[in-house]
Amino acid sequence: MSCPPEISVALCTYNGARFLREQVRSICLQTLPPIEIVLSDDASRDGSVAVVRVTVAECAAERPGPPIALRVFENPVALRVVKNFEQAISACTGDLIALSDQDDVWVPDRLERMVAPFVQDENLWLLHTDARLVDSQGRDLGNTLFHALEVTPSEIERIHTGRAFDVFLRRNLVTGATTVFRRGLLADALPLPVEWVHDEWLGIVASATSRVDLLEEPLIEYRQHESNQIGARRDSFKEKVRKALASRGNTHVERAIKAELLLERLLQLGDRVPPEIIDKVRSKIVHQRFRAALPASRLARCVPVLREAMTGRYDKFGRGVRGVVRDLFESV
Incomplete structure (x- = not known):
């Protein structure tokens, strides 16, 4: 029987001392422990x-x-989240890399359960999971990450059946704290663009060239507290209405820029990326540029928004009817 792949843990910290002992113990005492922790502080x-x-x-x-093994990078000047994770993952030597935040807790057999699919499928490039939401004291909030993200059965089925790219082009579902990926992904994904969050970039690049999957079991306790840089909470109906009427700001401009950066990177990967993937990204750019250029007048938006809805791009690259409603009613 061949040996299981070696696992590196990329742990990024920033003033997380009050939670770190519990998190690090949950990493070190895994039923299948990693060979190293690469800490970037x-x-x-x-x-x-x-x-x-x-x-x-x-x-x-x-x-x-x-x-x-523990390898430590201490940044005298903060790199911020994306580049801090880039430093950590770039230094990892294991066959698989598990991302770790500083304030969560892993279930004891998390790595063992996540490594198994990689052993079974050499085309699997990245795997992420659900998480149990807990408060700052570790108390169960009675909810999961996928519930907070409003992950649908259709999205889960698409990811399971090899269509993760279509899902991620609409919205990111990959949360770094739940993610393990093959180190070979770094050849395609580095350097990480700061316009993207590290986990969504790794997920969409992996899904463009190979297979991404998810496990529906919550394999970490995902702590929600006042210092979270990126948390998970399901919006109420009132909050959704407020967002629909709020100013769009630079949201669509930024999304267009992100899509352009993705297209540039995928084109660099040559024939490893199917032509239909490239076509979808180009269509996403068209959609985001359209949304960014909508007029200030709500009345003047009606016809162009309805025409755009007829193309199907709101469904392909956003939240469907929710996006249409937002474009019709949001302020500028």
């Missing part, structure tokens, strides 16, 4: 790095087997 001032060092040493004394 973004100019913390609360002793985060020291907490990680002490906890890794503590776990080494508790568990049998070879010690988990």
Whole structure:
């Protein structure tokens, strides 16, 4: 029987000392432990790095087997989220890379359960999962990440059947804290563009060239607290209405820029990206440029928005009717 793939953990920290001991212990005491933790600390001032060092040493004394290597990068000036993760994943040496936030908790067999699909399918490039939402004290909030994101059965079925790119071109469902991917993805994904969040970029690039899948089980406790840079909470109906009427700002301009950056990267990958994928990204750019150029007058938007809706692009590249309503009623 062949050995299981070696796993690296890319752990990024920024003033997360109060949660780090619990998170690092959940990593080190996995039923299938990683070979290394690559820590990239973004100019913390609360002793985060020291907490990680002490906890890794503590776990080494508790568990049998070879010690988990700890490699540390301490940034004197903060790189911020995307480039901090880029530094961590670039330094990983394992066959698989698991992303880790500083404040979550992994279930004990998380890595074992996530490695198995990679062993079974060499075309699987990235795998993500659901998560159980907990508060700052680790108390169950009675909800999951997929519920907060309003993930639909149709989206899950599309991802399971090899159509993740179509899903991710509409919206990102990959949450970094739940993600494991093959290190080979870095050849396509690096450098990470700062216009994209690291997890959504890794997910969509992987889905353009190979297979991405998800596990519907919550394999981490995803902590929600006041310091979350990116949290997970399902909007109420009132909040959805408020957003529909709010100013669009630069949202669609920024989405067009992101799509243009994606197209540029995929074209660099040559014939590894199917032509139909390229065509879909080009169509996404057309749609986002259309939305960015809508007039200020709500009345003047009616005809062009309805014409755009007839093309099907609101369904292909956004939230369908929700996007139409927003474009008709939002302020500028």
